[in-house]
Amino acid sequence: MDSLNxxxxxxGTALTPVNLLWAALGVLLGTAIGVLPGIGPAMxxxxxLPVTYGLDPIAAFIMFAxxxxxxxxxxSTTSILLNTxxxxxAVVAAMEGNPMAKSGRGAQALAxxxxxxxxxxxxxxxxxxxxxxxxxxxxxxxxxxDYFAIMVxxxxxxxxxxxxxRIRGLASLLIGLTIGLVGLDQMTGQQxxxxxxxxLADGIDVVIVAVGLFAxxxxxxxxxxxxxxxxxxxxxxxxxxxxGDVRRTWKSWLRGxxxxxxxxxxxxxxxxxxxFLSYVTEKRLSKHKDxxxxxxxxxxxxxxxxxxxxxxxxxxxxxxxxxxxTAVAAVMxxxxxxxxxxxxxxxxxxxxxxxxxxxxxLFVGMVLLLALNLPLAPVWARLLRIPRPYLYAGILFFAMxxxxxxGGEVVDLVTLLVIGLxxxxxxxxxxxxxxxxxxxxxxxxxxxxxxxxxxxxxxSVSGLVNTPFAVTxxxxxxxxxxxxxxxxxxxxxGAKA
Amino acid sequence: MTxxxxxxxxxxxxxxxxxxxxxELGVCALLLALGVLVLTDALTMxxxxxxxxxxxxxxxxxxxxxxxxxxxxxxxxDVLRGGRGQAETGExxxxxxxxxxxxxxxxxxxFLGAAGLIEPLGFPAAGALLFWxxxxxxxxxxIDRDPLIAAVLSLVTYAVFNxxxxxxxxxxxxxxxL
Numbered sequence: 318m319d320s321l322n323x324x325x326x327x328x329g330t331a332l333t334p335v336n337l338l339w340a341a342l343g344v345l346l347g348t349a350i351g352v353l354p355g356i357g358p359a360m361x362x363x364x365x366l367p368v369t370y371g372l373d374p375i376a377a378f379i380m381f382a383x384x385x386x387x388x389x390x391x392x393s394t395t396s397i398l399l400n401t402x403x404x405x406x407a408v409v410a411a412m413e414g415n416p417m418a419k420s421g422r423g424a425q426a427l428a429x430x431x432x433x434x435x436x437x438x439x440x441x442x443x444x445x446x447x448x449x450x451x452x453x454x455x456x457x458x459x460x461x462x463d464y465f466a467i468m469v470x471x472x473x474x475x476x477x478x479x480x481x482x483r484i485r486g487l488a489s490l491l492i493g494l495t496i497g498l499v500g501l502d503q504m505t506g507q508q509x510x511x512x513x514x515x516x517l518a519d520g521i522d523v524v525i526v527a528v529g530l531f532a533x534x535x536x537x538x539x540x541x542x543x544x545x546x547x548x549x550x551x552x553x554x555x556x557x558x559x560x561g562d563v564r565r566t567w568k569s570w571l572r573g574x575x576x577x578x579x580x581x582x583x584x585x586x587x588x589x590x591x592x593f594l595s596y597v598t599e600k601r602l603s604k605h606k607d608x609x610x611x612x613x614x615x616x617x618x619x620x621x622x623x624x625x626x627x628x629x630x631x632x633x634x635x636x637x638x639x640x641x642x643t644a645v646a647a648v649m650x651x652x653x654x655x656x657x658x659x660x661x662x663x664x665x666x667x668x669x670x671x672x673x674x675x676x677x678x679l680f681v682g683m684v685l686l687l688a689l690n691l692p693l694a695p696v697w698a699r700l701l702r703i704p705r706p707y708l709y710a711g712i713l714f715f716a717m718x719x720x721x722x723x724g725g726e727v728v729d730l731v732t733l734l735v736i737g738l739x740x741x742x743x744x745x746x747x748x749x750x751x752x753x754x755x756x757x758x759x760x761x762x763x764x765x766x767x768x769x770x771x772x773x774x775x776x777s778v779s780g781l782v783n784t785p786f787a788v789t790x791x792x793x794x795x796x797x798x799x800x801x802x803x804x805x806x807x808x809x810x811g812a813k814a
Numbered sequence: 815m816t817x818x819x820x821x822x823x824x825x826x827x828x829x830x831x832x833x834x835x836x837x838e839l840g841v842c843a844l845l846l847a848l849g850v851l852v853l854t855d856a857l858t859m860x861x862x863x864x865x866x867x868x869x870x871x872x873x874x875x876x877x878x879x880x881x882x883x884x885x886x887x888x889x890x891x892d893v894l895r896g897g898r899g900q901a902e903t904g905e906x907x908x909x910x911x912x913x914x915x916x917x918x919x920x921x922x923x924x925f926l927g928a929a930g931l932i933e934p935l936g937f938p939a940a941g942a943l944l945f946w947x948x949x950x951x952x953x954x955x956x957i958d959r960d961p962l963i964a965a966v967l968s969l970v971t972y973a974v975f976n977x978x979x980x981x982x983x984x985x986x987x988x989x990x991x992l
Binding site: 355367370371487488495498507509510535536538540545706707710711713714722730731734738742746747768 | 838841844845848851852855856859869870871873874875878881882885886888889892897898899900901902904906907908909911913914915917918921922924925926928929930932933937941944945946947948949950951952953954963964967968971975979980981982983984
């Protein structure tokens, strides 16, 4: 058991007092920011990126892991107590959680969610420990054509699996790729889209793009349509569960992760699909069918556990292949790049201390999350009453801090605002944000791998498909592309018969 | 401007509502412009000296540029056929009201103003003005509380980033005086 030993070493890293402190700080900040209405996990991680600039990479990623899980948990608190979920993954939590809170069982709903997150996170991370080294081993020999294939898969998956319109997804991806082109060409030093400007020759920093699209874009979009009377949060006491509740929910907590984890690992939209699948599963298996829609506790426990496990699944593909499957993973990948670390199969060999410290801190973070959130729930609930002008002014404020901290340049702030306005327009016209972010982050990398692969094959296109791995990935891509057509054919045949 | 028809005002109104209905075509126009820009930049590149390997720095921009043109066309077709992008919803978003452009432009203005003030005034002052200005634009009118919160938030953030986290921010004349 090689990975078990590595994990023990990882605990050695994660349990030093300083790193423990960063984990706790990450969990607290993540939950607080995740609870705030209008801030999802992706914006939380993007806004908190600058906090880690001065830290060493290990401390930074330990903190990030805490922020990620904390923000996901915080989001479900908002859904349960406010019933206006901001992120799609938290929609399901509101379906049963909010009726529970309305009928005075908010404390139980929060407890079911918190323990669900804990169970899902622990099981998901165990699966991560078991699977990630194997995936990394399998992928360790992959070369430029394979990397390029994976990135093509990421591009196609984010545009065609997510969202309702492929055209709009592709438009968003192309906007991202264009932003990624700005600057000096990495292989030749050729200036592209710089228009002679020295500032643009450095390229547009990924952090500025992420903060602009997620934070500024969102703040401006909300400002344009600010609800005059924000929803009233339901006050809640300390979460607890009766023995009867536990008897009803323990199976849901255990089932959730096995739905959530696989969906997190593939580029299929993170927690959105598995939380819904878990909801449907729990509803079918429930002995209390009459309670559904009025506040069935299993409907909170299962999906929350699935959501948390999907976050662990996301980390498998992010760490072993460098393939971000959700917006948060995309921002974390950007953070890795800030430190000059390239996630991928070699990460486990090159940075064992970082990877295993990060994985161990996930376990630590889970325990901290449970220990902090049960007693602190009433405090979090109070955060929901923050006056909206302060909330969105605060988002703009921290966006400015983050973008300025990147390089201490005022020009970056102008770029930030322009990208924020692009994000505003994208929200108005239903262009999804994630493909653009993936395009900016993976675009330059994909181009480099493409050119490297073609250099090796001396320009022959066959150089892109000369490994079984690449061929397999392209087969998946082809399947994703023709799937809607196939489905149409199947439906038409069914209608004829 | 004046068209010789029976009811010019009705026609302009109709045209205006058609334009509002199809404002998404503006997105197509922007994508088209972006595509032309990327292609022009790629084709005017002087690559003879820089080229190394079979694929030069031009190839990917050309692919992206063509992609933008194709997508602009496809999106236009989709919009004209009645397809609409769904505006994003959220916790504090009320889509039943028309967009409040005044607030958005005020916020953008406050942000730009604060950005310009960072270097002369220092981060604490510029940050406080950004927060106060943004809160004001968003409808907060507590003259007693807003500036105080803004000042405390900005000073604490400055101290935490500059002194604790090792991320330097300009203090400006205010910090020098203190």
